Amino acid sequence: MIRKICVVITARASYCRIKTVLTEIRKHPGLELQLVVAASALLEKYGCILDSIEKDGFCITAKVSNVLDVASYTAAAKTTGLGIIELASLFENIRPDVVVTIGDRFETMSAAIAASYMNITLAHIQGGEVTGNIDEKVRHAVTKLADIHFVAAEKAKMRVIQLGEVPECVFNTGFPSIDLALSVMNTSNNCDSDICKNTNPNPTTKYLVVMQHSVTTELQCAAKQIQETLNAIKTLNLPTYWFYPNADPGSSEITNEIRKFEEKDHNHLIRFVRNFEPHYFLKLIKSSSCLIGNSSTGIREASFLGVPVVNIGSRQAGREKGSNVMNTDFDCIEIVKAVNNQLLHGPYPSETIYGNGDAGRKIAELLAIMPFSTDKKIAY
């Protein structure tokens, strides 16, 4: 019997992190893909991914719009509550055999609760990592609701098992985004013209990439934190691609500071961008001289791609990091110093902490053959 695999994408970044899994599910004769796009993944201002999905030829089973306006704490809770209601109705209708939820953003909880409460087997991708932020709570709570765990690193596997999950249900498949990174590694080193068509700075020269999100447990400092980075980038005076932040509480504070900055510094080399297709996104990262901010991309994809990273603040504290990462505080001078050091150093050797490029295939195969169950007990 063909198994119905329902993958719920709730954020821009998740598409990149699941794309090779979707491809492998689609190819597998024993699996049927049910693709649900929900929450901030549908919002243009956070980088709508519908075009990329369509271009890649995936059929969307349903769209679920559930994001409340204003990226506040209260809105995050309400968005999640509304997501549970909508996904419950949807799951009742399309009756998946397993629901796959990705990562640790607050919206992933909607899929996790709807599926587990409805006695549907829940698979979680990217459990067992350690960070700061509400993400840390969400990630481990989802692990405790999930029946199957596809983790991306050995330490992550150990932690999921420590959390009382039976080892037979925990698989270190690597991180699916590394699959894409591998294919990017195998193309020419120069950033090709595809990117250039859509962007400003000349990509044959050095350029920086900034990805800085809010830290939900430090919201009162959001404006100050982004100012430090903005000033650092201004000081560095290099062509820069700057990604708008995720739909977290605090994102509007960040966006406001960016706007103010833009109004004052109109002719700067900074290009503010929202979203790239997964492939071009990774090419952009690969060819950059330094990735700056607090995105997990700097920790995971960048370590595989050997891109120098300046990781700022507490958001990624606890995650395993490669030798390509330098940590700093939210301090303009420190950031400038660290970036200059990374520019001097140049590219790092590729590391496989987060996988070696076949996560998608492994996950699809496990979904096809694993026994499914919703009954589990804490193991110890």
Place this chain on the structure above:
Amino acid sequence: MIRKICVVITARASYCRIKTVLTEIRKHPGLELQLVVAASALLEKYGCILDSIEKDGFCITAKVSNVLDVASYTAAAKTTGLGIIELASLFENIRPDVVVTIGDRFETMSAAIAASYMNITLAHIQGGEVTGNIDEKVRHAVTKLADIHFVAAEKAKMRVIQLGEVPECVFNTGFPSIDLALSVMNTSNNCDSDICKNTNPNPTTKYLVVMQHSVTTELQCAAKQIQETLNAIKTLNLPTYWFYPNADPGSSEITNEIRKFEEKDHNHLIRFVRNFEPHYFLKLIKSSSCLIGNSSTGIREASFLGVPVVNIGSRQAGREKGSNVMNTDFDCIEIVKAVNNQLLHGPYPSETIYGNGDAGRKIAELLAIMPFSTDKKIAY
């Protein structure tokens, strides 16, 4: 500064399990009680507790009605989603310093998500235990969202720590319901006339109590399971107080079987009841000859009260049990045999696995003096 402690009661049984904590919070000069009654705790058919609360003199800060009709899987998910939305609005309004959520029923997740997503310190009572059912997932997921843990047994404390919580935030205070049980222990051994006023069987004679809930991971067997117990009780032919089930998926299947049974066996000794005030409830348990079913009351309060228990099926599998508990399958003959053995044995000595009667005071004091934080990382 006075700390605002918001206690969210979402189910009938939770009032019993938190009452002494409420009393101690109310008495404490450094604490202000915000009492929220929500979900099935408001529904008459599951035993509305508003009268008891009023009689005990507590002010209700807000009522939140969020239960969907039909006790199905989908309804459980939607009820939880709606609860998050409503509690988020409420918390924004009343701005508690800490939210206290109790136990492991699916509705507790509403308070846990609303509070943690809104960066409010979350305290959880009764984490770390092991059972079957969706409760097992809910309980540990709430632990991972919570910042402070008031557990009821040493093994529970060990498990919460195993789950990566820092030991400084995990307190074995005992189970607050044991506080009430202690006061019941100190009254006369005979069931007094207060109960008799409201009930049928003559309480000076032997009687049984049945509390059987659905097992959400075994819904397809719900009707069959309750039939076995109904037949066993019919065979035993003793006066019996039978509590209607909780608002879980599967409860309507149970209620339907009870109705059918009532229509056929009209003059039987069984008295179907919904709710008792905490004090009378425990007196009723204390004076019963045997408690039958799969309620955690049989595991916790009954072990302290020394009441013989026949625990049926998988729902309480994994919970520490006292010597008063005999386990059986859902099988009429087995159940009858086990009850008869317990009737022969009579009362057991009191055990303090789940506390010695001062949980309420301990919890209130810790809430008054503990440093509050919402920032945590998995410890290992």
Place this chain on the structure above:
Amino acid sequence: MIRKICVVITARASYCRIKTVLTEIRKHPGLELQLVVAASALLEKYGCILDSIEKDGFCITAKVSNVLDVASYTAAAKTTGLGIIELASLFENIRPDVVVTIGDRFETMSAAIAASYMNITLAHIQGGEVTGNIDEKVRHAVTKLADIHFVAAEKAKMRVIQLGEVPECVFNTGFPSIDLALSVMNTSNNCDSDICKNTNPNPTTKYLVVMQHSVTTELQCAAKQIQETLNAIKTLNLPTYWFYPNADPGSSEITNEIRKFEEKDHNHLIRFVRNFEPHYFLKLIKSSSCLIGNSSTGIREASFLGVPVVNIGSRQAGREKGSNVMNTDFDCIEIVKAVNNQLLHGPYPSETIYGNGDAGRKIAELLAIMPFSTDKKIAY
């Protein structure tokens, strides 16, 4: 191009009132039926109609469970709000060309708002009538949201036009339930054995039918009102089919009184029932000696079937009534007197105030050929 007609059924009684329309839409080559079953139509305790629908061979496009437990005012509002959310997602998915909503119960507003706010043409069945109750507000508000009106009587048509609707969009098609009544008229006069199989009283003898719902603007009297009717029926001492009330605020008060009555008067001739298939329901009405209560069935179907009716209280005040209807207050003695008069009188001649039996066909044809628009202005 085939038009997609989405019919939303939100209550038990609505299936009866739309069945011939569904049949005609299904038969029409230019129409595709999208059948949505929602709200109390899904709840067993209010008479779940899923079995009837399945037996009649209709495919259900989606089920939407959105009823909050406890039939209170607040629950009515929340149920409607939740219904809007769920139907909006559904409509976005199935993209109907027109949404059909039926009648004047509060849940119909969910479909009306979701459709009109989403710029989908809205057709309303049964506008323009006059009653008491919240129904009166709901009915006319839905008229103002709707683009097409299929009314059931000439006066209703006049009233919809008075409300500012352009006459070209208002059609007196008659009431679809009369189509079913016509087919029942054409069968033998005796209630056939199909009903007997499922029911208690001997249907060859005289029997009464009672259908009494709560009056939402008079909730404080709900218990008293039902007691009067219960006492009247007890006094009349005839076999009686008594239908449980609709899912309105106040229904639980009625149900409680019925339960108390049942406990006291166990061996009475009253048979409390929940739901009948449309055909058997109309046969039951047709063969009854008198229909008692405040249901619109007494006003509409019964006038066509010539069944004597005793209409109690204000709920149907304002609706056009045939000569078969006697009005009384909620007063036991008055009710008994009126029923005895009706028993003496016996059947009335059939009247066609609410149609002559081809409403389904007319409505389907109009849905196939009418120009659809969502842009209207009040006409005067």
Place this chain on the structure above:
Amino acid sequence: MIRKICVVITARASYCRIKTVLTEIRKHPGLELQLVVAASALLEKYGCILDSIEKDGFCITAKVSNVLDVASYTAAAKTTGLGIIELASLFENIRPDVVVTIGDRFETMSAAIAASYMNITLAHIQGGEVTGNIDEKVRHAVTKLADIHFVAAEKAKMRVIQLGEVPECVFNTGFPSIDLALSVMNTSNNCDSDICKNTNPNPTTKYLVVMQHSVTTELQCAAKQIQETLNAIKTLNLPTYWFYPNADPGSSEITNEIRKFEEKDHNHLIRFVRNFEPHYFLKLIKSSSCLIGNSSTGIREASFLGVPVVNIGSRQAGREKGSNVMNTDFDCIEIVKAVNNQLLHGPYPSETIYGNGDAGRKIAELLAIMPFSTDKKIAY
């Protein structure tokens, strides 16, 4: 007994339209004000009014955030559904004697349904007018749910009565925003320095004001429509205050075009603004040489203030207009021509179609003395 009057403000513009009513309720010894701010009234991007409210010294009883991100049709429906749920809980808690809802934007329906379904007397301000758009449906549907009507013009009163409302419950009090306009009329003719502090163009010179919202029934033309106006304003080459659009479906299309325009035409005389305090807003309108767009401000306040208006497209079709209004299509050349004509003409005499400045006092007095009822029938 003091009557609790709950006023629900759901949009930026509504504060201006209710402010003098709030002032009069607060002053009235027989009334207690419960002020609820909800929906887009809370969103900064649509002009958050919290600061104005605070500055005017009103206490906010509760804030209800219920707006879904993305201003789409589906989001409008879901926002309304969520609003009903939240307001139902709130009304249950604060138990108002009457709920006041304002105008005809889609969010007003939330308050109307929650109140009417909960059997709370509903008063509606601004019924009986005629426009295009979904507003037209919403306005009249709210009238049919409301018990008391405070309209702003004689023709509006006639229309509400035509809709079947009893004349005793329909009051032409005038439009409360005219009360503010009157006080602005009585101040000096020149735009004073308060405005200048916050804005760019020199207010002593001629300037234009643009307020253009989307037409929800013509969404496919939204981008084209705003482009015509943008080009017209560019051609006119005068200092211009341009207000961002309301939170309607289609507002993001408008905002996008504005952004594109800003990127291309950076040094233009146009100043894009979000919100002004009611007093300064009216001063700005009063001193402007011409008000351009499709806002009802051009029809109502501007006719009292004698400000020349160019009203574009169908949105205000049907509303009574003063001699100050010239209508055009969405056509750059036509708009330019009409504005130039208005500039030549200069100010118009004040007209009192929408009231003479004492609406707030009249409404508060009626709320204090009117008999309240929720039971009504269509009158004809």
